[in-house]
């Protein structure tokens with residue numbers, strides 16, 4: 001079956017699109033998105049096994065999120081966290097060495113964790129749980145015969161068209177949410193442009209992303225407005241975020257801009273191409289659709305694309321959870337590991353895991 005269910009941040013309605021056949025359009029480059037319409041499911045790296053996909057909405061239905069979804073615990077087998085930790089440590093050392101020797105100023109290291117349930121999992125129910133748990137995030141459940149089934153609950157916009165023009169964001173730096181991080185408190189700090197709670201390392205990590213996006217937009221944007229960095233809540237963590245609002249120069253294709261932006265240093269690194277090659281060669285697994293992007297493209301006149309983070313792929317009783325974090329040369333292995341655990345918590349909460 002080929003379908004996508006998605007719910008935008010701060011909305012109570014979700015959209016369900018279905019393609020009647022399983023013949024999903026495969027595109028060979030991001031630039032090929034120019035002038036196209038549909039629901040996009042993009043990988044981190046386009047390859048034969050992880051193509052850039054465009055779902056055709058043969059039906060579009062809008063429905064209310066079911067608020068009374070149950071969170072009854074499900075039995076899951078013990079996971080192999082020791083092995084994952086050891087593997088992470090080995091790859092961290094490889095990545096870190098390249099930061100110390102100056103090959104990269106920032107690089108994102110990610111990992112994948114497996115979980116196996118004792119009984120069948122119901123993706124639609126997991127989608128509803130994610131909608132209820134994360135009202136401020138973009139939640140999507142996408143399934144195609146090529147990509148398999150993915151659930152995401154992401155805070156990061158790659159590119160969207162708003163009433164005020166085009167919008168993208170530089171999102172990076174991570175801290176666990178504190179008890180005093182209410183919406184009101186975060187809003188007050190945003191108004192005062194107060195980011196004093198953030199470490200120098202987090203500020204630098206996010207600055208790299210903001211600088212990169214600003215450079216990309218130089219060629220495409222008119223009337224560019226850039227916000228001061230502020231804290232943005234995302235489930236159990238918060239990030240530093242800078243908003244970019246702009247008008248697209250006449251004659252510029254959206255696919256070209258997407259190809260330029262993706263993957264930003266929020267999920268890749270600096271310098272971009274070298275970091276991209278290093279990640280694809282040295283991470284211990286294939287990212288597939290994790291840290292790609294998804295969302296409607298000129299679909300019913302709407303373009304809202306989000307970076308596929310805080311996500312998992314669902315295969316029968318098994319799931320694979322994905323998370324990463326930006327490394328700088330002063331990053332510490334255990335802190336980075338804990339950051340990936342905190343990010344994976346987003347999807348683990350949807351699974352309501354009870355170990356057996």
Ligand SMILES: C=C(O[C@@H]1C=C(C(=O)O)C=C[C@H]1O)C(=O)O
Pocket residue numbers: 108110156171172173174205239266267309310322323324325326327343
């Ligand atoms: C890479 C992820 O998240 C990205 C990396 C962040 C970081 O390094 O602090 C923060 C937000 C995202 O831009 C992820 O969630 O897996």
